[in-house]
Structure formats: structure tokens, C-alpha cells
Amino acid sequence: MIVHVALPIPVTKTFSYIAPDEWGPFIRKYSRVTVPFHNKTLTGFVAGIEEGTGPGLKEIVAPRDPFPLLTAPLADLVEWASRYYVAPLGVVLKYALPLNLHIERYLCVRSNAPSSAALDNMPLGKVLKTADKNVLLHYLSEGAVTLFDTLTGSDFLPADGTGTANAGGEKVLYTGDIQSRLEQYTRLISTHMEKGNNVLMLLPDYFSAGAYFYRVLSEAFRGRVFWYGSSIPLKKRMETYFRVRQDRGCIVLGNKSAVFLPVNRLSCIIVERDEEDEYRNEEGFRFNPPTVAVQRAEVEGTGLFMGSASPSIESYCHAGEKGFVFIDNKWLRDRHCEEHVHEASATSYGALLEEMTTTVKKVLERGESVAIFTPRRDYGSFIQCAECKRPFLCPQCEGVLNYHKETGRLTCSNCAGDFAFEEECRHCGGHIIRFSQIGAEYIEEHIRSALPDYPVARVSGDAGKRGRRIIQPPGSGPCILIGTQPLSKLYDVHVHALMLFGWEDMRRMAGYRSDEKMFHVLVNLLDALTPDDIFFFMDTRKKVGPAYFLDMEAFYGDELKKRKDADFPPFTRMFLIEVVKKTKEAGLPVVKKVKEALAQRGLIDRISGPLMQKRKAYRWRMILKGNSETFYRSLLDIYDIPDVHIEADPPNI
Structure with a gap:
């Protein structure tokens, strides 16, 4: 029997092996098997089976599961996902059936016949190590043993044996x-x-x-x-x-x-x-x-x-x-909330920050709590030497650097580089450093200094993952919450005033989805924090009218019209093709090969780019717009070119 195996590696081809006939009942489509691959052993997924001996093929090591773990509908879903996202079947199955799903650790054998009594209550892992696998598989096929899990005590049955509700439903x-x-x-x-x-x-x-x-x-x-x-x-x-x-x-x-x-x-x-x-x-x-x-x-x-x-x-x-x-x-239309817009045409953030601090103080003095949203979580970004006016750029890719005061590190938003912060300009040796943009770390430091008598908590994704207590207990008095998007998930918190500082800067952060992101952030903050008043602190030069984002029906209608006119999602699909090489000389031939492959399929006119970027390595990015079924075969051919990556529906373009 020849078994075609999809491995959890980024290649579209399957690999063929032979399997002993006695393992036939336990090798089914999408069941997991252990196979030799080069000089190591990998767990793969059965993608196909055919009769034959296959001279020269290696033998699979063993079936890993006593029966398939996916139902037939889930197998169809995996195949659909592979086509829709232009991803190798083995890579999709790696997420549908995680390799760290060590089912055998939690399964035991239950004997149903005298012939298998010696295996009763033995852990499956031990049986597989000490007994003949073929004997166990034979017992399972004959019903002489069944398996049960030690966590719930229930019988472990084939996935297709589980019930389906067939509920239909709207x-x-x-x-x-x-x-x-x-x-x-x-x-x-x-x-x-x-x-x-x-x-x-x-x-x-x-x-x-x-x-x-x-x-x-x-x-x-x-x-x-x-x-x-x-x-x-x-x-x-x-x-x-x-x-x-x-x-x-x-x-x-x-x-x-x-x-x-x-x-x-x-x-x-x-x-x-x-x-x-x-x-x-x-x-x-x-x-x-x-x-x-x-x-x-x-x-x-x-x-x-x-x-x-x-x-x-x-x-x-x-x-x-x-x-x-x-x-x-109609909850957004029927909400009761006062809106206040504060503007400043200053060349720095200082005037707006002081005005916001004054407003925060007035709210706190009334015994009410405040939440401050800002789109950046760092201390400052767009770092510049005040003496020579030259920016601090990433030494790897010349991207914009962000400063995190808590860790004393600089991070690059372009290549994810991480560097120690040295308070000295590498161009002129100057020591007067300023930031063109500030984030939650800076605002927290400023508010703590200006209003030392009130509790302040910064809310970020990292805070939640570290289990930090961020909310004051009920009855403890007014407090100040400062954070980024995670503020919009504090459903147990009510604040009297919501303040947005730099919200309008999001228009430069999310590509064609920038207005949609601004809309989601604003509406979800209102949903979670239920404020009585909203304050917008904006740079006059970047002013955005909040009313546009608070009329849900009008916003969706306008945004859909703009996207349809521009032929952008959801009216078409996008595929990002990215070539990554250490040097420009090594990357250009790969880019040429990609373009030739698209030209052979008649798709060269549908591509935008390439746009070259230097990160830790050189990157060439191309965008293909159209239907995935039309492009599926072409994109799979490109997928197998070394150092080429494909992403379907990239969120930020």
C-alpha cells in the first residue's frame, strides 16, 4: 500500500511511502502517521492512499492515531481553507490537528475480551512502547479492546462516530x-x-x-x-x-x-x-x-x-x-453621550497634552474616573536629535524607531529590530533628544507627575498577559486608565469621561483600512467603557470629524462605496507575494522568476509592484488582486519557489 503524506512544512507537494497491509485499517485520509524525512522523523498527515508496492519508497514508521481525528465535514473544511488561503495542505492540517496534540498521553486501554486482559487499564503510550503495535491494532479492529481518556473517563471513539446535530439554523x-x-x-x-x-x-x-x-x-x-x-x-x-x-x-x-x-x-x-x-x-x-x-x-x-x-x-x-x-x-444611534473636540495647531504635542491634563483634573475633582486612549503604547517615536535635526533610524533597515522607557530599548516598527537606547546622536554626538510622537508610556509618566494624588493604571496587551491588576476595586475613588486598544475590552469598567489623544494618527497606520480601524476603536471604546462624555484632543493639521464615525449606517455605506470604486476588499481579494533575500543581487532573480510565472498564466497585468523594502533582509512585495479560485494553481506554483511567501487577504496594505 502506497501512502501519500502531507508534511507540516511550507511545500505544496506530498511525499510517498509504503505501509504494511496490516496497518491498512488504521491508515485513513488525514490520519496522522510518523514517517522518516531526510535524517529525522516527522509527523505528517495522510493525503491519499493507493494500491501498490512502490519500489524504492521508504516505509512509514507507524500510524500515530488509532483512527482519524477529523470528521468528514472538517476534512472538507481543511481542503477549502487550503484553497482559499493558498496554503499547503500539510501546513493547514498542522493547525487543524496540532502536532502537540499528544492524545496518546491521556488514553488508556480497556479490555473487552480474555485475549486482551493483559492490556487492561494500561496507558496507550506504554502499550505502544512495550507491546507489538500490530497486536494492539488487531485488538482494536476486532473490538477486543477500546480506548478511554483519563481526563473524563469517556470512551475515545472515531471522529466520524460522534453525533451531528444537523440543526440547520439561520x-x-x-x-x-x-x-x-x-x-x-x-x-x-x-x-x-x-x-x-x-x-x-x-x-x-x-x-x-x-x-x-x-x-x-x-x-x-x-x-x-x-x-x-x-x-x-x-x-x-x-x-x-x-x-x-x-x-x-x-x-x-x-x-x-x-x-x-x-x-x-x-x-x-x-x-x-x-x-x-x-x-x-x-x-x-x-x-x-x-x-x-x-x-x-x-x-x-x-x-x-x-x-x-x-x-x-x-x-x-x-x-x-x-x-x-x-x-x-440601533444602540449607537440611541446612545447618550456628550462630545467635545479640542484642537491645537502647535508644532509639538505639549500644548494638547497640557490641555488634556487640565481636563482630566476637572473630571477627577468631580469624583469621576477617566480613560485615555492613544494608538501608540511606547514612550515615544519618530526620535530626532534637537541639535542636528537628524532622525534616529534603524541601523538594519533605516525604519522608524520607537522608544520604550520601561525597558530602555528601541524597537523598529519595520523590521522588528531591538536595540539598546543610547541618549546620544550617532551623527553629531548631541544629547538633546526629542520625540515627534508620544505613546501610552509617556502619557502615563506625565499624568502621574501632574496628578500624583490619583491612582493611574496603564492598560496594554502585555499587561493582560502578565496578569497585572489594572482596575481599582469598587469604591476606591476616581482613577485614570491609560492605554491602547485593549481598553475597548474592559467590559466590567465604567468611566465618566473617555479621552482620545492622537486618535486621528490612526489614518496613517492601517493602509486602506485606516478609517475602518478608527471606526472600530471608537465604537468599541464606547461599547465597553460606556462614558458619559467623550473628549477628542487633535492636532488641527490632522483634524478628523468624529460625527462621521458615529453614524454607523452612513459610515458603512460611504466606506463600501469608496472600496468598490477602488476595487478593494470586500469587492475583490488581495494576495501579497513577498520575496525575502539577504542581498539585492540574490533577490532580483527570484522576483524575475515570480513575474515570469505570472506572465505564463496571463496574470502579469493584475499585479502591482514589486515594491522593495530593506528590513533585516531585502523584501520585494507584490499585490495580486482577483478571485482565489482563478489564481489558486498559479499561486501554488509560486509558493514552491524558495524564499517566496504568500499571504491571502493581508490586513494592512
């Missing part, structure tokens, strides 16, 4: 504030659990939104809420894996790879805040879980409920095309 896009969304989610979950079905809920992160929803839902559905994801210990993750594979009436929360998790009797998928970039996987297989969730609901026939205070432009546009029920509870 697809809903719901816009509303956090309280109305919670009411919708709770009612929906209760309905499905009463029928003995399970619900999968995707969340953008574990530490902020994830922690909040886990706590709230656990209070409503005690003992039935589980988290699945790399953010929790492996043992807890595996308990969730086994439990939702067999149990009924469960809610499983997760992000990213959870969208591929086998769930018994899955009848509904909930996606919270689909617009968040935190969903996007940044390494290896770059995919967007909310998009995959829509397809999973389609292939499994489940209900789908997408809820947000500000859905993504793509979801808003596609909802009508894909038969969604659109529900808007």
Missing part, C-alpha cells in the same frame, strides 16, 4: 452593545443546550474578552463552559478536547485553531467581534478564523451568530450576499 449578523449581545448569546446557548447540543464560541483573545466571557458564561451555565487554545495548560486543553468530542450540552470557547475543533452535536457557532485583527494567525498558516467559521457553518449545516458593536466591513457587505439575517438594535 445565519445572523447582529449589531448591538455588550449587554444586548450577552442577552442574545445567553438565550441562544440555552436553546441549543436544552436540545442536548453543543455550541462553539470564537473570541478574539484569551486574556481580555476571553476571560470576561468565560466568567460571565460560567456563572450562567455552571460546569458546562470550557476553553480550548494554546493560552491554557496542555492538560486543561486536552480535557476540553476529549469532553466536547463526546459530551452534550457544552459551550467551548476559543480562538484561532478552535475553529477546526471536532465538537460532538455542534448546532451553533457564535463569533464575537469578528472585526478584531487579533483573530488573525500571524505565522505559518495565515488565516482569519471568523471567515473559516462562516464556511464551517455551511459545511456542517449549523446555525451561525456573529455579534459585534461594529462588525467588519467584509461581514457587513457579505451578510446580504450569503443570506444572513441582519439585526441592528
